[in-house]
Amino acid sequence: MEAALKTYFGYTGFRPYQREIIQKIMEGRDGLVVMATGSGKSMCYQIPPLVAKKTAVVVSPLLSLMQDQVMSLQQRGVKSDYLGSTQMNSSVASEAEKGLYDVLYMTPEKAISLPSRFWSNLQASGICLLAIDEAHCISEWGHDFRPEYKQLHSLRDHLVGVPFVALTATATKRVRGDIATSLNLSSPHIAIGSFDRPNLFYGVKSMQRSMSFISELVKDVSDTCTVGGSTIIYCTTIRDTEQVHEAMIAAGIKANIYHGKMGNKAREESHRSFVRDEVLVMVATIAFGMGIDKPDIRSVIHYGCPKSLESYYQESGRCGRDGLPSVCWLYYQRGDFGKADFYCSEATNATQRNAIIDSFMAAQKYCLLGTCRRKSLLQYFGEECATDCGNCDNCKSTKTERDLSKESFLLLSCIKSCGGRWGLNMPVDVLRGSRVKKLVEKNYDKLPMHARGKDYPPNWWKALGGLLIAHGYLKETANDGYRLVSVSPKGAKFLSDGGTPLFLQPTAEMIELEDHGSSQHKEGDVNPLTTVGSEKISEEEQKLYQMLLNIRTKLARDIGTAPYAICGDQTLRHFAKIRPSTGARLANIDGVNQHFISRYSGIFVQSITQLSKELNLPLDDSSGVEEMVSVSKPANSNLPVKLGGTRFTSWDLWQNQKYSFKKIAHFRRAVPIKEQTVISYILDAARDGCEMNWNRFCEETGLTPEVASQIRLAIAKVGSRDKLKPVKDELPENVTYDMIKAFFTIDDLGMSEKAFGNIPTDGARRAESPNPCSHESEAVENGGKGDSVIVAGVCDSSPTTKRSHTDVAPAPADEPVKKLQKTDNGSQGDSVIIAGACDSSPSKKRSHTDVTPAPADEPVKKLQKTEEQGTGSTSGAVATEEAILELAESRGGVSLEDAVKHFSGSKRESVVALLESLQCNFAVYEKHGRFLVL
Numbered sequence: 001m002e003a004a005l006k007t008y009f010g011y012t013g014f015r016p017y018q019r020e021i022i023q024k025i026m027e028g029r030d031g032l033v034v035m036a037t038g039s040g041k042s043m044c045y046q047i048p049p050l051v052a053k054k055t056a057v058v059v060s061p062l063l064s065l066m067q068d069q070v071m072s073l074q075q076r077g078v079k080s081d082y083l084g085s086t087q088m089n090s091s092v093a094s095e096a097e098k099g100l101y102d103v104l105y106m107t108p109e110k111a112i113s114l115p116s117r118f119w120s121n122l123q124a125s126g127i128c129l130l131a132i133d134e135a136h137c138i139s140e141w142g143h144d145f146r147p148e149y150k151q152l153h154s155l156r157d158h159l160v161g162v163p164f165v166a167l168t169a170t171a172t173k174r175v176r177g178d179i180a181t182s183l184n185l186s187s188p189h190i191a192i193g194s195f196d197r198p199n200l201f202y203g204v205k206s207m208q209r210s211m212s213f214i215s216e217l218v219k220d221v222s223d224t225c226t227v228g229g230s231t232i233i234y235c236t237t238i239r240d241t242e243q244v245h246e247a248m249i250a251a252g253i254k255a256n257i258y259h260g261k262m263g264n265k266a267r268e269e270s271h272r273s274f275v276r277d278e279v280l281v282m283v284a285t286i287a288f289g290m291g292i293d294k295p296d297i298r299s300v301i302h303y304g305c306p307k308s309l310e311s312y313y314q315e316s317g318r319c320g321r322d323g324l325p326s327v328c329w330l331y332y333q334r335g336d337f338g339k340a341d342f343y344c345s346e347a348t349n350a351t352q353r354n355a356i357i358d359s360f361m362a363a364q365k366y367c368l369l370g371t372c373r374r375k376s377l378l379q380y381f382g383e384e385c386a387t388d389c390g391n392c393d394n395c396k397s398t399k400t401e402r403d404l405s406k407e408s409f410l411l412l413s414c415i416k417s418c419g420g421r422w423g424l425n426m427p428v429d430v431l432r433g434s435r436v437k438k439l440v441e442k443n444y445d446k447l448p449m450h451a452r453g454k455d456y457p458p459n460w461w462k463a464l465g466g467l468l469i470a471h472g473y474l475k476e477t478a479n480d481g482y483r484l485v486s487v488s489p490k491g492a493k494f495l496s497d498g499g500t501p502l503f504l505q506p507t508a509e510m511i512e513l514e515d516h517g518s519s520q521h522k523e524g525d526v527n528p529l530t531t532v533g534s535e536k537i538s539e540e541e542q543k544l545y546q547m548l549l550n551i552r553t554k555l556a557r558d559i560g561t562a563p564y565a566i567c568g569d570q571t572l573r574h575f576a577k578i579r580p581s582t583g584a585r586l587a588n589i590d591g592v593n594q595h596f597i598s599r600y601s602g603i604f605v606q607s608i609t610q611l612s613k614e615l616n617l618p619l620d621d622s623s624g625v626e627e628m629v630s631v632s633k634p635a636n637s638n639l640p641v642k643l644g645g646t647r648f649t650s651w652d653l654w655q656n657q658k659y660s661f662k663k664i665a666h667f668r669r670a671v672p673i674k675e676q677t678v679i680s681y682i683l684d685a686a687r688d689g690c691e692m693n694w695n696r697f698c699e700e701t702g703l704t705p706e707v708a709s710q711i712r713l714a715i716a717k718v719g720s721r722d723k724l725k726p727v728k729d730e731l732p733e734n735v736t737y738d739m740i741k742a743f744f745t746i747d748d749l750g751m752s753e754k755a756f757g758n759i760p761t762d763g764a765r766r767a768e769s770p771n772p773c774s775h776e777s778e779a780v781e782n783g784g785k786g787d788s789v790i791v792a793g794v795c796d797s798s799p800t801t802k803r804s805h806t807d808v809a810p811a812p813a814d815e816p817v818k819k820l821q822k823t824d825n826g827s828q829g830d831s832v833i834i835a836g837a838c839d840s841s842p843s844k845k846r847s848h849t850d851v852t853p854a855p856a857d858e859p860v861k862k863l864q865k866t867e868e869q870g871t872g873s874t875s876g877a878v879a880t881e882e883a884i885l886e887l888a889e890s891r892g893g894v895s896l897e898d899a900v901k902h903f904s905g906s907k908r909e910s911v912v913a914l915l916e917s918l919q920c921n922f923a924v925y926e927k928h929g930r931f932l933v934l
């Protein structure tokens with residue numbers, strides 16, 4: 001599974017839930033998957049066909065969505081197409097029947113109208129699953145009810161024994177029940193992930209629909225465009241859509257329009273050019289909604305209150321699907337709240353009407369909220385969240401007033417000097433030191449306050465202007481449709497008093513802009529380079545990133561695809577930060593897949609080399625790796641997406657450099673981190689499959705066999721180990737949390753007996769352990785004084801893959817049991833235990849292009865005894881690609897140093913070159929300093 005993930009998608013690790021869901025599908029089990037937009041649901045049905053080499057049929061509600069997905073998959077070398085009314089190629093159906101596609105999309109209408117012959121032929125050719133995407137369309141309580149979805153259960157008769165998997169991002173409990181019943185899901189595996197999208201900023205503002213407000217909107221959007229970010233503006237009516245669109249065009253912004261009254265062709269073209277970055281702004285009604293698969297949308301603006309919180313979540317969720325910081329603003333007018341009747345006209349019965357009114361009221365409540373918006377959104381979907389998010393307008397606004405007299409004085413005097421004949425834009429331009437033509441013509445560049453306000457971005461000054469209006473220091477008047485701002489008598493008095501202290505409560509927007517420094521921030525900053533994490537990329541690197549974006553756009557145009565289908569923004573940011581000088585180095589970067597390497601690596605490596613030279617940036621900046629990993633992680637993310645840079649570094653320092661916890665805590669840090677944090681990082685690494693010297697670890701944490709046995713007893717007493725505290729409370733003071741955490745990890749990885757010996761255990765309890773992946777290990781002889789080294793495989797049911805508490809599905813009785821086998825490496829060397837990574841284990845030799853999985857019912861995996869004497873029994877062994885592959889395979893991965901040591905008959909450079917060549921050919925990939933076989 002991991003091999004397919006890297007080969008086709010370029011990713012080295014699954015996101016939470018993905019692995020478990022895929023595993024269950026492969027076992028033939030029905031499924032219900034409710035996970036946030038952008039969390040990676042598609043991957044759950046795209047991987048099984050690549051592993052099983054059978055077709056996955058995906059029912060999807062929108063042709064445009066299917067076309068996008070097909071385009072992306074084709075760019076990744078996955079055979080994919082769709083069946084629907086706009087499919088012009090008549091051979092797709094017949095090819096599909098023959099099982100020639102990995103992933104075949106179809107509309108629900110098509111699915112229920114295909115003849116039974118089609119399905120029986122496809123079943124004979126091989127079909128591994130039927131996925132029902134956007135499954136909430138099945139329910140009348142969902143926000144996008146589609147009657148055809150209700151008929152999909154009829155496919156059950158044609159596809160006996162084929163797992164049905166329903167996927168959606170938005171389903172309340174009621175909707176989930178409807179989906180399971182309607183599709184006759186049989187004992188489905190239910191996975192419910194968090195609805196949280198930590199990289200999204202949520203904000204709400206009240207507005208008055210007016211040309212002046214639209215002008216402000218235009219300015220904000222144009223700022224976003226200058227930094228290359230895409231924006232969707234959702235309007236509630238076609239009239240609004242047209243008005244906003246016209247304003248954008250009039251301001252010279254390339255914007256598309258999309259609504260239900262446009263013809264199919266015009267809509268398709270509008271969608272196509274937006275997806276391909278030919279235009280960066282889409283002004284649309286919600287007809288342009290569900291399933292927009294563009295990962296790099298930086299801003300979604302709702303111009304008007306949405307009809308429900310479900311649709312708001314879904315539409316705003318189009319934003320930042322690549323995990324980069326992005327913003328969602330909702331502008332509402334109180335008048336919007338009277339629109340319930342308008343939405344109710346869609347209802348055909350009382351149930352639907354009630355559902356619509358309920359949903360609309362929830363959306364209104366969201367608009368008027370004074371508390372954390374994310375918390376309220378999550379609560380609406382049944383998810384409790386203990387703390388405020390810190391990443392919404394309400395969380396960002398502080399309740400403390402501040403002395404803003406200096407800034408207010410500057411703005412008021414500037415407005416006064418400009419004669420009160422302008423809105424806020426002109427005086428703000430003066431403060432910011434602009435030299436636009438109009439400003440210079442008026443000689444405003446000669447004013448003493450010209451360029452005195454550079455410390456704050458334009459929108460900060462505008463927000464202060466709004467504040468001064470609200471407090472009566474400025475007054476706003478309408479003149480010929482223009483808003484003019486002038487100093488009021490109260491403001492004039494303040495000026496004449498010489499700016500006496502003026503304490504005001506800064507707005508959320510001002511605080512947001514201050515938090516992000518003085519760069520070109522704007523309302524709800526949507527510039528991925530200036531939002532969270534931007535500090536980590538230097539100015540020169542930003543330039544390089546921008547150049548790489550342009551190269552990607554050009555490439556995409558040349559080959560007629562969307563830029564994101566070539567590779568994601570995040571991947572380009574990694575390129576700009578690391579600046580790989582060879583194809584092999586580039587291949588290691590997350591998001592680079594085999595297709596990309598074979599087609600584009602040359603162009604990118606060449607461009608990176610040349611541009612880096614021009615920008616005076618060194619190549620192969622390994623220090624960029626750690627930083628990029630943290631940059632790439634969403635702010636406040638609590639999802640263990642994959643082992644991050646700091647975790648990896650901590651583990652590496654501990655395991656390989658033999659640093660103490662204390663030394664690691666201080667390593668290259670002005671302010672040290674806590675030792676407990678270091679320990680947690682190392683334990684995370686162990687869970688992620690990193691090699692661990694448990695003997696040393698237990699010694700350093702003080703986790704003796706006696707303590708382990710005390711912990712066991714405490715767990716038995718508490719009856720569960722879901723929480724640390726109750727277990728801790730049962731233990732003597734000297735047993736620390738670190739010891740308990742270490743114990744849990746060791747136990748979860750099935751290493752207890754190795755680490756603690758045959759301590760008294762209640763075997764019965766262990767058999768009842770909720771961990772479905774039980775590891776049985778045999779004693780390992782630790783010959784001589786060497787350390788025991790255990791390489792723990794990443795188990796499919798690893799505890800890092802958190803199960804939803806609502807997942808009531810039992811683990812199958814025949815879950816594979818992993819055995820550890822004794823290995824003996826002589827008297828001086830280390831004992832080595834290599835536990836197979838459940839699926840990806842190279843326990844049997846496979847060709848690197850063969851991504852066929854181990855069968856679901858794979859028997860107990862045994863580990864072969866490895867014989868090594870001292871530091872290299874194969875002294876004099878000569879490195880070849882095959883020999884390296886064999887070595888890496890037999891060890892479940894090998895570091896460069898180990899390979900060099902092993903092949904002592906070859907020069908280090910030859911081993912390096914061979915490894916690079918293997919990487920380039922995707923025979924191996926590097927993860928955490930180890931080369932793993934694909």
Ligand SMILES: Nc1ncnc2c1ncn2[C@@H]1O[C@H](COP(=O)(O)OP(=O)(O)OP(=O)(O)O)[C@@H](O)[C@H]1O
Nearest residue numbers: 011013014015037038039040041042043169295321
């Ligand atoms: N394991 C992974 N590692 C890194 N990126 C991933 C992984 N899985 C998915 N992604 C990326 O995350 C993005 C969102 O994935 P995907 O389109 O599957 O989300 P989704 O849950 O189907 O969203 P939606 O409900 O909005 O359709 C894509 O760009 C995808 O390539």
